[in-house]
Amino acid sequence: MRQDLSFHNYKRVYVWELPVRFYHWLNVLCVLVLGITGWLIGRPPGLTSLPEAYQQQWFGTIRFVHFVTGYVFLFNFLFRLYWGFVGNRYARWNQFIPSTRRRVNEMVEVIKVDVLQTRIRGIIRIGHNMLAGVIYFVTFWVFLFQAVTGFALYSGMSDSWIGRMCAWVVPVFGGDAVVRQWHHAMLWFYVVFTLVHVYLVAYHDYVEGRGTASSMVGGWKFEREDLLGH
Amino acid sequence: MKDPGRTLWQALQEKGYSRREFLQFCAVTAASLGLKASAIGAVVEAFEKKPRPPVVWLHFQECTCCSESFIRASHPIVADALLDVISLDYMETLMAAAGHQAEKSLADTLKAYDGKYILLVEGSVPTGGDGVYCTIGGRTAIAILEEAAKGAAGVVAWGNCASYGCIQAAHPNPTGATPIDKLLRRTVVNVPGCPPIADVMMAVVSHILVFGRLPDLDGQGRPKEFYGRRVHDTCYRRPYYDAGMFVEAFDDERARKGCCLYRMGCRGPVTYNACSVSRWNGGVSYPIQSGHGCIGCSENGFWDKGPFYQHLSSFPGFGIESTADTVGLALGAGVAVGVAAHAVATNIRKRSLIAENRQESVVAREPSDDKKVQP
Numbered sequence: 161m162r163q164d165l166s167f168h169n170y171k172r173v174y175v176w177e178l179p180v181r182f183y184h185w186l187n188v189l190c191v192l193v194l195g196i197t198g199w200l201i202g203r204p205p206g207l208t209s210l211p212e213a214y215q216q217q218w219f220g221t222i223r224f225v226h227f228v229t230g231y232v233f234l235f236n237f238l239f240r241l242y243w244g245f246v247g248n249r250y251a252r253w254n255q256f257i258p259s260t261r262r263r264v265n266e267m268v269e270v271i272k273v274d275v276l277q278t279r280i281r282g283i284i285r286i287g288h289n290m291l292a293g294v295i296y297f298v299t300f301w302v303f304l305f306q307a308v309t310g311f312a313l314y315s316g317m318s319d320s321w322i323g324r325m326c327a328w329v330v331p332v333f334g335g336d337a338v339v340r341q342w343h344h345a346m347l348w349f350y351v352v353f354t355l356v357h358v359y360l361v362a363y364h365d366y367v368e369g370r371g372t373a374s375s376m377v378g379g380w381k382f383e384r385e386d387l388l389g390h
Numbered sequence: 391m392k393d394p395g396r397t398l399w400q401a402l403q404e405k406g407y408s409r410r411e412f413l414q415f416c417a418v419t420a421a422s423l424g425l426k427a428s429a430i431g432a433v434v435e436a437f438e439k440k441p442r443p444p445v446v447w448l449h450f451q452e453c454t455c456c457s458e459s460f461i462r463a464s465h466p467i468v469a470d471a472l473l474d475v476i477s478l479d480y481m482e483t484l485m486a487a488a489g490h491q492a493e494k495s496l497a498d499t500l501k502a503y504d505g506k507y508i509l510l511v512e513g514s515v516p517t518g519g520d521g522v523y524c525t526i527g528g529r530t531a532i533a534i535l536e537e538a539a540k541g542a543a544g545v546v547a548w549g550n551c552a553s554y555g556c557i558q559a560a561h562p563n564p565t566g567a568t569p570i571d572k573l574l575r576r577t578v579v580n581v582p583g584c585p586p587i588a589d590v591m592m593a594v595v596s597h598i599l600v601f602g603r604l605p606d607l608d609g610q611g612r613p614k615e616f617y618g619r620r621v622h623d624t625c626y627r628r629p630y631y632d633a634g635m636f637v638e639a640f641d642d643e644r645a646r647k648g649c650c651l652y653r654m655g656c657r658g659p660v661t662y663n664a665c666s667v668s669r670w671n672g673g674v675s676y677p678i679q680s681g682h683g684c685i686g687c688s689e690n691g692f693w694d695k696g697p698f699y700q701h702l703s704s705f706p707g708f709g710i711e712s713t714a715d716t717v718g719l720a721l722g723a724g725v726a727v728g729v730a731a732h733a734v735a736t737n738i739r740k741r742s743l744i745a746e747n748r749q750e751s752v753v754a755r756e757p758s759d760d761k762k763v764q765p
């Protein structure tokens with residue numbers, strides 16, 4: 161057994177407030193539902209039975225679910241943006257932007273730890289680490305892109321004012337077909353993001369043992385006492 | 391040159407049409423403009439009193455399908471009257487004049503009706519190689535267009551060529567084919583389609599004539615009356631779409647039943663046009679009714695959005711058959727493999743850290759079953 165040095169006291173830190181956790185899980189649900197229904201809208205499966213058209217409405221229902229979930233997704237996202245201004249320090253908007261030299265260094269450090277699997281040197285913030293923060297920042301732009309292109313496509317079939325607000329996107333892309341293509345292609349961003357995100361959470365929890373995974377349920381993370389900022 | 395001072399009513403009378411037939415024509419026009427029945431009077435008045443505006447029709451890079459469509463408007467009297475609604479002072483396909491005579495006729499019209507004539511343009515304009523790919527009477531299309539547009543009261547771009555460049559602007563666009571509204575710094579009414587529907591063309595011209603101004607346009611310069619809805623929105627196969635009943639091969643049971651052509655690559659859901667409302671050839675049919683999916687001929691760059699028989703177009707740079715999903719799937723699989731490899735590497739490279747963490751673990755005191763637990 162090593163020296164005392166290897167024994168650390170850990171302190172609980174309340175990192176994710178309830179609204180943040182709520183946002184996270186609602187967002188998970190929305191992305192799942194939107195992804196699956198979106199995939200089906202793009203590539204509907206063939207059915208083996210041949211009823212009359214009036215006897216079923218499944219494709220219409222799937223589209224309806226996609227549109228409703230789109231609204232939930234958008235407002236949930238807008239709420240998160242709002243919370244970036246009123247939430248605790250870990251939820252703040254500036255957590256996502258590597259604005260200082262120290263933050264950039266931390267980002268590089270996390271890339272080394274995550275990709276090259278080196279040991280952690282220096283202090284990595286307990287909220288979003290800087291790399292995660294930057295990736296979420298990119299993700300927010302993709303959220304916005306999906307919401308705007310989605311509602312732009314929706315504007316062709318609805319009078320919703322949100323749709324109308326996004327309608328300008330269509331001429332910019334050069335037509336519904338192109339908007340649809342990109343809206344569909346971005347589905348793969350979510351697939352890749354989810355794979356990497358879930359894996360890295362598991363990875364950090366596995367090698368660090370500080371409750372990274374469970375923090376999104378209870379809100380608590382654990383930090384070594386000797387590393388806690390004052 | 392026909393006398394543009396005359397009204398349409400006068401022109402029709404000379405052709406032997408009765409008052410009744412004239413009023414029928416006015417009613418058809420009002421209906422296709424989406425006017426209330428009470429507004430038919432305004433149409434009658436316009437055609438009776440307003441002198442027909444002189445019209446110049448230019449042809450550039452095109453196949454003349456727009457002209458062919460235009461002279462085949464649905465109602466017989468409409469078709470006949472159509473060419474009298476406007477006084478075509480210059481139109482290469484239909485005018486009697488040729489050569490220098492024709493060029494003179496064009497020059498005369500531009501001068502005599504400066505600021506009053508309507509310019510209808512069919513075809514795109516090549517800008518590559520200083521415009522040499524399309525020259526008429528020794529002048530480039532760009533020069534002719536710019537001159538003719540200067541004194542025009544309104545400019546209408548017929549068809550996908552003039553609106554978006556159509557097939558000659560498809561990748562790699564060797565002649566630099568350019569749509570009209572990209573060349574003129576003014577409002578251009580885009581009437582896309584390959585070709586546009588005859589009745590829509592007629593209605594656009596009538597609109598300008600009756601109201602004396604251009605119709606309301608959407609974000610892509612198209613008249614909202616005819617391009618406000620997608621082919622899909624009024625498609626008679628739509629119930630099959632909502633029911634999720636799709637044709638899967640052109641000779642299957644569902645094709646015979648007339649199910650939705652979405653899976654066969656139908657572009658109806660992304661195509662703004664009036665086909666499913668007005669249909670073609672006097673309301674006889676339209677592509678989807680004939681069993682073939684819409685190819686989106688009135689949409690920007692539709693040639694480059696192929697293949698026509700699959701719903702998602704191929705992804706640029708990844709070959710004809712690859713859709714966004716092919717690329718995405720490869721990407722997702724690659725990431726999954728990477729993650730798995732990373733997980734294996736973690737257990738090797740981080741084993742000392744993991745071992746250390748384990749050593750830090752303390753034995754938690756558990757409630758003993760022997761003694762009574764004190765609260």
Ligand code: SF4
Pocket residue numbers: 621622623625626627628629631649650651652656657658659678683684
């Ligand atoms: S056939 Fe085409 S336009 Fe008609 S409902 Fe199906 S997808 Fe829409």
